[in-house]
Structures are given as C-alpha cells and as structure tokens.
Amino acid sequence: MVKKIAITLIVLFCCVSFVSGASVEEKAGTDIKNKFGGYTILPANDSGGEPGIKYVSDTITQGETNWHSKYVGSDITVLNVDLNWADNTDSLRLKIYTPDWECLGSYYDSADGSIDGRINIDIYNSGGIAKGTWYYEVYGYDVSGTEDYYI
Template sequence: MLRKLGISALLLMFCISFASGAAAEEKTDAFYTGDLEGYTITPAKDSVGDSGQKYIYDTIMQGETNWHTKNVNSHVTVLNVDLNWGDSSDSLRLGIYTPDWQYLGEFYDSADGKVNGRINIDISNPAGIAEGTWHYEVYGYSVFETEDYYL
C-alpha cells in the first residue's frame, strides 16, 4: 500500500511540474494584465510610437506631482506612453488613468525592461483603447535638485 502511495505521489509531482512548465511556455512579454478587462501593457518596441504624439516638456522636483493628459479621439488598439528624462540617477514614477479614471497602475524606470531614465510602454486592447482624455501622473520619486522630462 505504501509503495502504491509513493508511486502515486511521484506521478502527481511529475504532472504538476509538467503542467507548470507548459504554462510558463505560454507567457507573453506583457507585464501587466490587470483588473481592467482587455488591457495589456508591454515594453514599447523602439519603432512603435504614436505619430500624432504632442511632446510635452516639463520639470519636476523631489516629491512633486505633475499631471498631463492625452486625448484619444479615434479607434486605436495601441497607445504608446513614453516618459523620458534620460538621467538614470533620478527616478520618476508614472501613474496612468483611463478616461473614466480607472487606474492602470504605476510604472518606474525599469517598467520597459531597461533602467535608462525612460519609461516607454504600450497599452493595448484588441477591442480598442478607451476614447477620451487619458491622465498621466508624473511623480518625482527620487530626484536630486530639478529634473526635466518629455512626455
């Protein structure tokens, strides 16, 4: 009886490790698939960008919060958000809100897979990005003196 239980336990462990290995192979490069149905956030591809992007220039200090908006007026499935300050010794945090103020999350310098003074991400939804005014919250997380940035 003990021998049958031991063999059964080994088979169960093998099945669990096989199933978890198969699940790991199905991963995408998405690092956010949060509570908002259909939205996925991934590091942006360098060639991808919003050609209609109006770049905003601003400055920020330690503990300061700046708000910016982006209007989405037509049906798109990918929205590129690119916060670039270029100085990896300072750290900014980016909060993103949909037009109906649903919080997508907060993102730091490493959100796009690189620590380079830039957060460059794509927000995608196959059903379409919500039309309206998106809100970006830029926070001076760890800033020495004043940091300038583009969004």
C-alpha cells in the same frame, strides 16, 4: 539648451503605434507586465506607428506631482506612453489613468525592461483603446535638484 534640443528631437520620433500580424502575447513573450480591465501593458514595440502626437516637456523635483493628459479620439488598439528624463540617477514614477479614471498601475524606470531614465510602454486592447482624455501622473520619486522630462 543642447539638452532641450536633444529632448525635442527625441519627441519627434515618439508615436501612437498600431499592432498588426502576431498577437501581442506572441510579440511580448514573457515580457507582459500587467493586465488591467482588458488592457495589457508591456514594453513599447518600436516597430513604428502613426506620428504627430503632441508631447509636452516639463520639470519636476523630489516629491512633486505633475499631471498631464492626452485626448484619444481615433480607433486604435495600442497607445504608446513614453516618459523620458534620460538621467537614470533620478527616478520618476508614472501612473496612467483611463478616461474612466481606472488606474492602470505604477511604473518606474525598469517597467520597459531597461534602467535608462525612460518609461516607454504600450497599452494594448484588442477591442480598442478607450476614447476620451487619458491622464498621466508623473511623480518625482527620487530626484536630486530639478529634472527635465517629456511625456
């Protein structure tokens, strides 16, 4: 119960963020991870943003795949994706798909620069994030028992 309350509290602090001021490349320095079809994927910028995004919690086991989706309908240039399971002894994999089903890559615990049971990344496109339904594939890559997570 305490773990679920802690996860719920963490969820309240997650958000879609907007980039302003310096360019993404300047802010990210050498931390830029991937570029796909106009999108740049980099560790999340914790500088704040627009709250109120709906997150879900779920469980996963070894070899299991869960699908989640989020509708993006407003004009934004940065989409934050935060997969958090908090137990870095287990390993989850995250794949992100645009509304056109373009796969933006496979991400593991270290994708955001830390091994901490969390993949917290920003998807940036100066021309705007594609409107529509984004899909997140969560895979139990190396899980002992059952792992709780939220995205």
